[in-house]
Amino acid sequence: MRDHIFHSADEAKLDGRYADAKSLYAGYGVDTDAAVDAALNVPVSLHCWQADDVRGLESHEGDLDGGGIMATGGYPGRARNGDEIRRDLSKVINLVPGVLRANIHALYAESGGKRVDRDALTVEQFERWIDWAAGENIGMDFNSTYFAHPMAEDGYTLSHPDQSVRDFWIRHGIACRRIAEEIGRRLDKPCYLNHWIPDGAKDSPSDRWSPRARLVDSYDRIMDVSHGIDRAWCIDAVESKLFGLGSEDYVVGSFEFYSALSLTRGLLLCLDMGHFHPTETIHDKISALLQFHDRLLMHVSRPIRWDSDHVVIFNDDLRAVFLEWARGRALDRAVVAMDFFDASINRTAAYIIGARATRKAILYALLDPVDTLQELESQGKNAQKLALMEEWKTMPFDAVWDTLCVRDGVPTGAAWLSDVEQYEKEVLKSR
Ligand code: RNT
Ligand code: ZN
Numbered sequence: 001m002r003d004h005i006f007h008s009a010d011e012a013k014l015d016g017r018y019a020d021a022k023s024l025y026a027g028y029g030v031d032t033d034a035a036v037d038a039a040l041n042v043p044v045s046l047h048c049w050q051a052d053d054v055r056g057l058e059s060h061e062g063d064l065d066g067g068g069i070m071a072t073g074g075y076p077g078r079a080r081n082g083d084e085i086r087r088d089l090s091k092v093i094n095l096v097p098g099v100l101r102a103n104i105h106a107l108y109a110e111s112g113g114k115r116v117d118r119d120a121l122t123v124e125q126f127e128r129w130i131d132w133a134a135g136e137n138i139g140m141d142f143n144s145t146y147f148a149h150p151m152a153e154d155g156y157t158l159s160h161p162d163q164s165v166r167d168f169w170i171r172h173g174i175a176c177r178r179i180a181e182e183i184g185r186r187l188d189k190p191c192y193l194n195h196w197i198p199d200g201a202k203d204s205p206s207d208r209w210s211p212r213a214r215l216v217d218s219y220d221r222i223m224d225v226s227h228g229i230d231r232a233w234c235i236d237a238v239e240s241k242l243f244g245l246g247s248e249d250y251v252v253g254s255f256e257f258y259s260a261l262s263l264t265r266g267l268l269l270c271l272d273m274g275h276f277h278p279t280e281t282i283h284d285k286i287s288a289l290l291q292f293h294d295r296l297l298m299h300v301s302r303p304i305r306w307d308s309d310h311v312v313i314f315n316d317d318l319r320a321v322f323l324e325w326a327r328g329r330a331l332d333r334a335v336v337a338m339d340f341f342d343a344s345i346n347r348t349a350a351y352i353i354g355a356r357a358t359r360k361a362i363l364y365a366l367l368d369p370v371d372t373l374q375e376l377e378s379q380g381k382n383a384q385k386l387a388l389m390e391e392w393k394t395m396p397f398d399a400v401w402d403t404l405c406v407r408d409g410v411p412t413g414a415a416w417l418s419d420v421e422q423y424e425k426e427v428l429k430s431r
Contacts, residue, residue: 008415009402021399028369028388036404038331039363044300045101045141045192045337048108050351051079051088053343056107056148065155067147067198068244069309073344077428082110084431086132088348091423093136095416096355097408098362101189102133103337106145106176118149119171123182130186139189141337144176146197158218159199159211159252166218169197173222177229177236184233192297192335194270195222196239200247211252216261223265237297237335238262239270242277244307263292272299272339273317274307283320287328299339300358309340312354314361322365327374331365348428349420356416363404364397 022032049056053071055078079085085108093100106118109125116125123130133140146157146169154160157169176193184191199211223236240258241251255276262269269289271282282298289296298321302310312318325331338358342350369388376385402412411419 006414006417006421009398009405009412011406011412014399014402014406014412017396017399018403021396024396025367025369025400028372030367030369032367032400032403035363035366036400036407039359039366039404040098040408042331042334042336042359042362043099043101043139044355044358044362045103045335046089046092046096046351046355047103047105047338047340048085048089049105050338050341050347050354051085053078053347054105054148054341056105056145057082057110058107064148064150065153065246067152067155068200068241068247069147069198069307069341070245071309071341071343073342075344075346077347077424077431078343079347080431082108082128086129087427088351090132090136091348091420092351092355093138095352095410095419096359097405097410098359099138100355101139101141101337102129102136103141103143104129105143106172106179107148118145118151119168119175121172121175121179123179123186126179126183130183133187139187139191140183141192141194142176142180142183143194143196144173146172146195152198155201155246156199156211156252157197158222159197159215161210161214166214170218170221173218174227174229177222177227177234180236181229181234185230190233190235192235192237192268192337194237194239194297194337195219196241196270197253198244198247199253200241200244200251201249202246203249205250208250212257215252215257219261219265223267235268237268237270239272239275239297239299241272241275241307259289268295268297268335269293270297270299272301272307273321274299274301274303274309274339278303278305281317281320283317283324286321286324286330290328290330290333295333295335297335297337299337300354301339309342311340311342311345311350312338312357314357314364318357318361319364322361323368326365326368327370329370331362336362346420346424346428348423349417352416352420359404360401363401367395367397367400368392 180191180193240255405412
């Protein structure tokens with residue numbers, strides 16, 4: 001292998017490459033400078049759980065059910081504590097362009113050896129995360145953790161038939177809302193709090209009704225105004241799913257359930273790219289849902305045959321999603337968060353591949369000649385429209401992407417890999 005296989009773009013030549021690209025795009029009415037600026041400013045929330053395979057920081061006896069999600073692989077270097085996760089995330093932040101946020105799950109509580117159960121969590125257990133986010137000058141998002149806990153072992157939480165189990169998880173949901181509110185206040189940026197529950201059945205339930213009725217009631221209790229939680233700081237989202245490991249036949253919180261719940265309760269709806277039928281994609285849902293919703297939370301993920309949570313790449317699905325937002329001039333209504341976990345490759349590289357791909361897809365969408373395409377379509381010139389869409393696939397996008405990286409002070413090309421290899425040698429290998 002050549003010594004410098006992971007090289008950067010030839011920056012001496014980049015100015016020329018970019019000038020050519022800029023005039024080519026401008027010929028179709030697309031302003032590349034404006035697209036670069038806009039693409040850098042779309043916040044992308046960086047999940048903490050790729051660093052440690054969704055294990056979290058609580059100490060448990062034995063293995064607990066992951067609630068239908070599972071990281072596979074045994075690549076060395078997994079982060080073992082909060083400091084290691086934060087160190088990995090800081091490395092990622094340095095190598096990914098654009099505005100980022102940090103997305104923390106409640107099971108990443110740090111209680112200094114004391115046992116604080118999920119229903120008793122307060123912002124105190126997240127002080128170190130907040131300090132770190134403040135130091136990185138980024139906002140923070142939060143997630144309640146309704147899995148990997150003895151009270152979730154039989155596969156039901158907020159829809160559990162036993163009132164005391166439901167009450168425990170309701171208390172957890174409320175505790176998380178208070179934490180999210182406080183995080184938002186402290187960092188002076190609203191905190192998105194996502195609620196996802198694993199509840200469901202492996203095989204043919206005879207009663208699909210009661211769990212759903214109970215789930216409505218549980219959410220109504222969690223979201224009750226009497227808790228006095230300021231929705232300007234804590235913005236609640238609910239995430240639907242079609243199936244999970246061990247809940248193949250029935251998931252209580254399905255898409256229809258959460259579509260209706262979110263609309264009637266003023267909650268944000270979260271669409272995860274891996275949570276639909278295996279060949280179903282989410283881009284066509286955006287313009288339909290946005291007729292009724294102000295915004296959507298998206299979990300950017302990559303299913304392969306099932307909800308496998310593979311590392312996000314710059315593929316057709318990802319491009320289609322961001323093109324939809326751009327073509328609806330609605331990118332400011334997208335709340336973007338990454339959600340994947342691959343334990344079979346270098347985890348830091350996994351983060352960077354996924355985050356750079358997400359930013360790339362945002363830029364790609366902002367470079368779309370949408371005005372021209374829509375003009376052609378309205379004139380019935382559909383062959384011309386299709387031809388232009390084809391043309392776009394071989395435009396000199398790389399020069400604009402490299403320029404975006406340079407403007408934000410992160411490595412161009414594949415140069416970031418040398419940095420990650422060095423990090424692996426110096427830091428990850430010794431774990
Ligand atoms: C699970 C959901 C959920 C989780 C995270 C860890 O299927 O996608 O978002 O991946 O909360
Ligand atoms: Zn998700």
